[in-house]
Amino acid sequence: MKLLRCIRFDESDTRVFPQAAMPGEWAVPGTFVFADADPEQLSRQERQAFANGFLGLGSFGWSTLVTVAEIGTKEYEDAVAALTQHLIGSYGAPDARVAEAAAREEIDYAISLCEHPINTLLSLSRFIEGEGIREQFRVVPAPGETLHTKIWEITPDG
Structure with a gap:
């Protein structure tokens, strides 16, 4: 099984996120955090x-990039338990059963995004569209990967 894992290449996340x-x-996309938020009222x-x-x-903080990683059954269950407790404590889920179902749904959604090879980097763009929030996920090329097709070649005269 695969799940998203936070990755950080520099300290920018510590400056740009709360x-x-x-x-x-x-990690999960976490869009539920903004379900009732007015983006205009956010810091x-x-x-x-x-x-x-x-x-x-773990921290319930934010990460710009995630990588696809393998997760074992115990780690999966630990992640579900952590998100369940977070939903109860921070979002007032009515009971543990409802919170656990929501946590599993969010984590299983994140798992569905992991159809890429291990160590694939992903980024997220989230925006308001109509009455809802839309997400777009993008594979981030690894440093040094060729981004363009070679369309010409320089050869010596002769």
């Missing part, structure tokens, strides 16, 4: 989390 996720945390850092953040399941 709270940065720790590298190595399991600058909260707007950044809305626009580009994945929610870490």
Whole structure:
């Protein structure tokens, strides 16, 4: 089984988000955090989390990038338990059963995004469209990957 894992290449997440996720945390898109939010009323850092953040399941901070990683059954269940408790404590889920079902749904959605090879980097763009929130996920090319097709070649005269 695969799940998203927070990754950090520099310290920018610690400056742009209200709270940065720790590298190595399991992650979900976390769009539910903004379900009732008015993006115009969010702080600058909260707007950044809305626009580009994945929610870490340890600190419940935000990460700009995630990587596809393998997860074992116990780690999966631990992630479900952590998100369940977060939904109860921070979002007032009516009971543990409802919170656990929502946590599994969110984590299973994140798993569905992991149809890429291990270590594939993903980014997220989130925006308001009509009456709802829309997400777009993008594979981020690894540093050094060729981004363009070679269309010409320089050869010596002769």
